Amino acid sequence: MPESISTDTELLNRLKAACRDTLKCMQCGVCSGSCPSGRHTALNIRRLVRKAARTTDVLKDEQLWMCTTCYNCQERCPRDIDVADVVLTLRSIAAHEGVMRPEHRKVCELLMEHGHAVPIDEERRNQRTELGLDELPLTVHKYPEDLQEVRALLISCGFDRLLEKKSKNIAGTETG
Amino acid sequence: MKGLSLFLGCVIPNRYPGIEMATRLCLAKMDIDCTDLKGASCCPAPGVFRSFDRSSWLALAARNLALSEEMDRDILTLCNGCFSTLADANRILKNDPSLRMQTNMHLAKIGKEFKGTIEVRHIIEYLYTEIRPENIRRYVERPLDIRVAVHYGCHLLKPSRERGLGSFERPEFFDDLVECLGATSVDYPDKTECCGAGGGVRSALRDDSLKLAQHKLSRIKEASIDCIVNACPFCHMQLDAGQEEIRQRTGVMYNIPVLHYTQLLGLALGFSPQVLGIDLNVINDNRFIEKIENGK
Numbered sequence: 516m517p518e519s520i521s522t523d524t525e526l527l528n529r530l531k532a533a534c535r536d537t538l539k540c541m542q543c544g545v546c547s548g549s550c551p552s553g554r555h556t557a558l559n560i561r562r563l564v565r566k567a568a569r570t571t572d573v574l575k576d577e578q579l580w581m582c583t584t585c586y587n588c589q590e591r592c593p594r595d596i597d598v599a600d601v602v603l604t605l606r607s608i609a610a611h612e613g614v615m616r617p618e619h620r621k622v623c624e625l626l627m628e629h630g631h632a633v634p635i636d637e638e639r640r641n642q643r644t645e646l647g648l649d650e651l652p653l654t655v656h657k658y659p660e661d662l663q664e665v666r667a668l669l670i671s672c673g674f675d676r677l678l679e680k681k682s683k684n685i686a687g688t689e690t691g
Numbered sequence: 692m693k694g695l696s697l698f699l700g701c702v703i704p705n706r707y708p709g710i711e712m713a714t715r716l717c718l719a720k721m722d723i724d725c726t727d728l729k730g731a732s733c734c735p736a737p738g739v740f741r742s743f744d745r746s747s748w749l750a751l752a753a754r755n756l757a758l759s760e761e762m763d764r765d766i767l768t769l770c771n772g773c774f775s776t777l778a779d780a781n782r783i784l785k786n787d788p789s790l791r792m793q794t795n796m797h798l799a800k801i802g803k804e805f806k807g808t809i810e811v812r813h814i815i816e817y818l819y820t821e822i823r824p825e826n827i828r829r830y831v832e833r834p835l836d837i838r839v840a841v842h843y844g845c846h847l848l849k850p851s852r853e854r855g856l857g858s859f860e861r862p863e864f865f866d867d868l869v870e871c872l873g874a875t876s877v878d879y880p881d882k883t884e885c886c887g888a889g890g891g892v893r894s895a896l897r898d899d900s901l902k903l904a905q906h907k908l909s910r911i912k913e914a915s916i917d918c919i920v921n922a923c924p925f926c927h928m929q930l931d932a933g934q935e936e937i938r939q940r941t942g943v944m945y946n947i948p949v950l951h952y953t954q955l956l957g958l959a960l961g962f963s964p965q966v967l968g969i970d971l972n973v974i975n976d977n978r979f980i981e982k983i984e985n986g987k
Contacts, residue, residue: 551885552892555902581899584738584890586849590859599850606742615743618895622739630732632739633701643708646968652704652711653727661730664801668754671797672747 526571526612533604534568539594546588546598556581560588564598567605574609580616613680623678630655630665692821693809694724695767696759698777701733702924703769709968710924713953714769714814716967720960721822721830725767731755734768734776737846738890741776749790750797752780753805757798765810767817769953771923772889775846778811782853813847815922815952816856819864824871832961834873837917837982839955840947841865841876842907842930844923845885859883868952869920872959879914881907888929901940904933908945917979918948920955927951932973948972948979958983 540561547553547561558581567573579602588598609615615623622632635656644650655662669675697718703710718725733740734752741748756777759766768774784791785807795804818827848859856864860883866876887893887903908930911919921927931949938944949972950958957967964970964980 551881551887551903551906552899555887555906556896556899580890580895581892582890583845583885583887583892583900583903585845585885586859587885590849590851597850603742607745610743616891616895619739619743619891622736622891622894623743626733626735626740631701631705632733632736633705635705639705639708642968642971643704646708646712646966648708648712648715652699652708653729654699654704655730655732656704658730661732664730664754664803665732665751667801668750668797669747671800672744672750674744674747677744677747 523571526574526608529608530567530571530573530605533608534564534601536596537564537568537598537601539596540565541594543593545591545593549587549591551585551587552581552583558582560598560602564601567601573605574612574614579605579609610677611680615680620678623674627666627669627675627678630662693763693765694726695812695817696728696762696764697725698728698731698734698755698759698766698768698773700768700770700773700924701736702928707924707927707951707968707971709971710769710927710951710953713951713957713962713967716962717953717956717960721827723822726762726764728755728759728762728766731758734770734773736772737775737779738772738892739894742891746793746797748776749780749783749794752776753784753794753798754801754803756781756784756809756811757803757805760806760808763808765812767812767814769814769951770925771813771844771846772925774811774813778813779853781807781809781811813922815847815865815868819868824867827868827956828871831872831959833959833983833986835955835959835983836986837874838877838915839869839874840879840911840914840916840919841869841882842886842919842921842926843883844921844926845889847922848883865922865952869955872955874955877914877916879916880910886926886929886933888925888933893925893929897936898940900929901933901937904929905937905941905943908934908937908947911947912945916947917982918950918955920950920952922952924951935973946974946976948974948976
């Protein structure tokens with residue numbers, strides 16, 4: 516994980532590297548035609564990936580977060596471009612530049628605190644007991660020493676630092 | 692073939708515990724060798740954590756895999772998201788020596804190591820491949836005379852190159868598992884389409900996410916079915932709790948019961964809807980419960 520926020524040129528180079536495979540794209544639009552999110556939201560996956568190879572603007576584009584990662588585009592691409600995997604890589608570059616939606620930041624904080632992205636609540640504790648299950652599942656919820664391992668592992672990977680990153684004002688460097 | 696360890700994930704134990712109960716009851720009744728995987732964490736979820744940081748996604752997945760390796764058991768998931776993360780991480784770490792070394796450097800700090808000795812199974816492909824529908828039929832005590840809309844969910848099938856479960860366009864194995872219980876799997880338009888929850892969309896863009904769910908629910912409603920059956924608690928939550936969220940936003944109420952496959956299997960094996968936690972759903976339809984209990 517990079518310690519400092521990168522310059523726009525470095526950033527653009529990372530985007531280009533992530534999108535190298537998309538140079539094979541012939542703009543046929545099968546990806547957009549197969550996209551269930553695109554039927555209902557602003558997501559135009561063909562245009563998004565095209566933009567990604569040209570400008571850092573893509574990292575601030577809301578469309579980046581409208582993909583449900585269903586993989587239809589990737590399955591049907593006649594040029595065998597791993598479109599969904601490119602989206603995941605673009606998101607990861609954005610997150611490392613501090614671009615993260617508050618709801619996603621919250622989910623990350625829950626993982627750090629509980630070892631679960633969706634932790635138990637009072638209502639479900641009661642439901643579990645009534646069903647005849649242990650009140651707490653036999654996961655990190657039940658074993659504090661395992662939760663400590665998970666936290667140590669996340670810190671070792673720098674996950675805590677990722678959450679502290681402030682969003683950078685991405686200037687939107689473009690190639691000619 | 693190795694025995695199994697039960698990986699719970701987050702949504703099943705912490706939001707829909709009935710699915711956990713149904714799984715335990717069904718596995719025991721069918722005498723499948725499966726024990727608890729104690730101390731596991733979030734898989735971690737592919738949509739959010741894989742998107743954000745690959746090294747921590749891999750490391751946490753590797754820890755869960757290592758826990759099961761220590762028991763020399765294959766890991767059993769009940770969730771398409773957990774399956775996606777654990778199967779992909781297992782494959783990546785088995786095949787990429789440098790990523791494996793990096794990941795094991797992190798794991799060494801907590802005294803763990805990824806060795807690459809086990810496989811990751813999803814309950815649907817496990818039951819279909821290892822137990823087979825014709826054998827499951829023998830355990831059925833209450834044949835289900837109902838019409839079912841099967842929802843595969845995305846990450847059970849895709850990316851198909853990695854999953855190896857055949858075509859994602861018109862899969863049939865999940866339908867076979869439903870029909871061996873006596874039920875009819877009803878075809879409907881956009882059957883393999885996404886529920887809209889994945890990729891962090893449900894958590895961050897709820898309104899957009901529900902548009903996809905509503906599309907799916909409206910197609911299913913037109914097919915005149917008794918319930919939806921899924922293979923993933925996140926799809927389950929989106930299609931169940933999502934119905935109420937859609938009602939609040941649009942006034943449209945679908946009122947379709949939603950069951951995880953283990954709950955449908957539990958009904959066929961003779962367990963009551965209450966024992967299987969089917970009444971703990973947001974959407975409750977007494978007509979469905981009566982139909983199951985009265986067999987008509």
